[in-house]
Structure formats: C-alpha cells, structure tokens
Amino acid sequence: xxxxxxxxxxxxxxxxxxxxxxxxxxxxxxxxxxxxxxxxxxxxxxxxxxxxxxxxxxxxxxxxxxxxxxxxxxxxxxxxxxxxxxxxxxxxxxxxxxxx
Amino acid sequence: xxxxxxxxxxxxxxxxxxxxxxxxxxxxxxxxxxxxxxxxxxxxxxxxxxxxxxxxxxxxxxxxxxxxxxxxxxxxxxxxxxxxxxxxxxxxxxxxxxxxxxxxxxxxxxxxxxxxxxxxxxxxxxxxxxxxxxxxxxxxxxxxxxxxxxxxxxxxxxxxxxxxxxxxxxxxxxxxxxxxxxxxxxxxxxxxxxxxxxxxxxxxxxxxxxxxxxxxxxxxxxxxxxxxxxxxxxxxxxxxxxxxxxxxxxxxx
Numbered sequence: 001x002x003x004x005x006x007x008x009x010x011x012x013x014x015x016x017x018x019x020x021x022x023x024x025x026x027x028x029x030x031x032x033x034x035x036x037x038x039x040x041x042x043x044x045x046x047x048x049x050x051x052x053x054x055x056x057x058x059x060x061x062x063x064x065x066x067x068x069x070x071x072x073x074x075x076x077x078x079x080x081x082x083x084x085x086x087x088x089x090x091x092x093x094x095x096x097x098x099x100x
Numbered sequence: 101x102x103x104x105x106x107x108x109x110x111x112x113x114x115x116x117x118x119x120x121x122x123x124x125x126x127x128x129x130x131x132x133x134x135x136x137x138x139x140x141x142x143x144x145x146x147x148x149x150x151x152x153x154x155x156x157x158x159x160x161x162x163x164x165x166x167x168x169x170x171x172x173x174x175x176x177x178x179x180x181x182x183x184x185x186x187x188x189x190x191x192x193x194x195x196x197x198x199x200x201x202x203x204x205x206x207x208x209x210x211x212x213x214x215x216x217x218x219x220x221x222x223x224x225x226x227x228x229x230x231x232x233x234x235x236x237x238x239x240x241x242x243x244x245x246x247x248x249x250x251x252x253x254x255x256x257x258x259x260x261x262x263x264x265x266x267x268x269x270x271x272x273x274x275x276x277x278x279x280x281x282x283x284x285x286x287x288x289x290x291x292x293x294x295x296x297x298x299x300x301x302x303x304x305x306x307x308x309x310x311x312x313x314x315x316x317x318x319x320x321x322x323x324x325x326x327x328x329x330x331x332x333x334x335x336x337x338x339x340x341x342x343x344x345x346x347x348x349x350x351x352x353x
Contacts, residue, residue, distance in 0.1 A: 046338075053328050
C-alpha cells in the first residue's frame with residue numbers, strides 16, 4: 001500500500017545527484033570517439049537513468065505486482081516492436097528477392 | 101490529442117463523489133465503487149501506468165523510424181546530429197532532471213500533508229518545465245536561421261563526412277529525414293511538456309485550495325507519473341539526437 005510509505009527527501013536528492021552525474025558522464029563520453037561503441041555506451045547510461053527515475057521518482061518499487069508487470073510489459077512490447085522490425089530490414093539483403 | 105485528454109481525465113477521476121452512505125466511506129474522497137482509499141489509489145496508479153504504456157508505444161513508433169533510417173543512412177545521421185546544439189540539449193536535460201526532483205518532492209509534500217510544500221514545489225516544477233520550452237524555442241529558432249528545417253529552403257552545409265567522403269547530393273534528402281525526425285520527436289515531446297505544465301497548473305490550483313493531504317493525494321501522484329515519463333523520453337532523446345555526432349569536433353550549431 002503506497003499511501004503508508006513516504007520516501008525520505010534524502011533518497012530523492014540522491015537520485016537527483018545520480019542523474020546529474022550520469023548526464024555529465026554521458027556527455028563527456030560522447031566527446032570521445034569510441035567508434036561503434038559510442039551509442040551502446042550512451043544507451044546504457046540512458047537505461048540506467050530511466051531505471052532510476054522509474055524506481056525512485058515514480059516509486060514503482062512501492063506499487064503492487066500487477067502495476068509493476070504492466071510497466072515492465074510496456075518496455076517488453078517495445079522490444080518486440082524493435083526486434084521484429086529490425087530483423088526484417090537486416091535480413092532483406094540475405095536473399096535476392098525483387099523489391100527489397 | 102487523445103492521450104492528453106486521457107491524462108487530464110486521469111487527474112480528475114478521483115474527485116469526490118460523496119460518501120453515499122457507504123459504511124466503508126470514512127473519507128469524502130473515496131468513490132463509492134472502491135473498498136478503501138488504498139484500493140482507489142492502486143486502481144488510479146495502475147490506470148495511469150496502462151496509459152503510460154500506450155505512450156511508450158506511441159513514442160516507440162517514432163524511435164523505430166529513427167533506428168531504421170539511422171541503420172540505412174548512418175553518415176547523414178552523424179552529420180545531422182553534429183549540427184544540433186549539444187550544450188543547449190545538455191542544459192535542457194539538467195533542467196528536466198531538476199523538474200523531476202521538484203515533482204517528486206511535490207508528491208511527497210502531499211503525502212505528508214504540507215500544503216506550502218506542494219505549492220512551492222509545483223511552482224518550481226512549472227518554472228523548470230517552462231524553462232525547458234524557452235530553451236527549446238531558441239534551439240528551434242537557430243535551426244530556422246541555419247536552414248536546417250526540412251522543406252524547400254533546407255540547405256545543410258556540404259562539409260566533409262567523418263570518413264573523409266564529400267557528401268553526395270542525394271545525401272541532402274537523408275539529412276532532411278534526420279531533421280524531420282528531430283523535429284517530430286522533440287516537437288511531440290515539447291507538446292507533452294505543454295500538456296504537463298497545464299496539468300500542473302490544475303494540480304497547483306487544487307493544492308492552493310487545500311484539496312490534497314496524506315489521506316488523499318491521488319491526482320498529484322498520477323500527474324507526477326506523467327511528468328516523470330516525459331522526462332524519461334528526453335533521457336533517451338538526448339543521447340540519440342544530440343550526442344550521436346558530438347565527438348566529430350566543436351561546432352557552433
């Protein structure tokens with residue numbers, strides 16, 4: 001029952017500082033040339049930041065299992081969208097069909 | 101937009117219905133079809149998350165277009181990203197993180213029945229949200245000045261590509277595609293910010309009238325969920341749009 005849980009201010013401030021530090025880190029990393037690794041590193045930091053927002057700012061950890069399931073399902077469906085579409089475009093050139 | 105309506109309906113869904121003589125209804129904010137305030141908050145939170153899932157898929161479609169065309173035209177994407185103003189983008193990232201902190205603290209103020217805290221943190225949230233839009237305005241103005249808006253006047257400087265190849269003519273179309281997606285993604289995100297600010301003004305007016313306390317704060321809570329979601333969208337837009345070409349060297353924008 002989330003109404004009985006009040007997160008301490010300290011937790012919010014710590015989350016905020018974490019997000020600011022990660023933003024500075026991702027900016028500094030982006031200035032370097034890591035070749036193909038630039039985007040994976042930037043996305044990893046973005047996922048970390050988004051997770052911190054969901055768990056602490058949005059307080060998902062205090063929600064019921066059903067709400068948690070719905071939240072995770074949203075991102076899961078996104079992966080299905082990306083996965084199937086990318087698998088289509090990436091494999092089109094594998095066989096010589098017209099109109100690819 | 102349909103989702104903006106859904107968000108404001110969500111914010112108002114828990115307005116008082118009257119106790120209706122129900123034996124469980126000690127709190128005037130408890131609607132008759134809920135057993136307890138905790139169950140009512142749970143239902144509203146779940147409903148808001150279902151709405152946010154539709155939002156994830158809504159933005160997901162545009163992110164899909166971004167991924168696909170970036171896969172097809174990687175060079176145009178890098179060079180296009182290189183023309184975005186990284187420092188303004190980074191500033192807006194920090195501004196949004198600040199607004200998320202004040203939003204979380206506004207919800208917390210409601211949970212501990214601090215009316216003053218709610219009012220000040222909501223005002224700060226609105227100020228940060230507006231600051232984001234002001235920075236966005238200057239960014240857009242810069243893009244118009246530099247002819248980087250897709251259309252007949254689009255004219256991106258033909259510089260050398262990162263790998264030393266001169267940009268071929270047809271690349272201009274690919275670059276327009278990048279800027280089309282840039283304006284679409286950031287534009288729809290900015291529209292969500294405007295909706296969020298209007299939502300916060302409504303919540304602020306309710307907070308000033310003392311509508312929220314530890315026993316009832318559902319509208320603040322679920323409006324906060326919306327606000328944090330819009331922040332999360334920007335957390336992904338910033339590296340994908342601005343940081344992609346940042347390592348190509350200093351550029352005025």
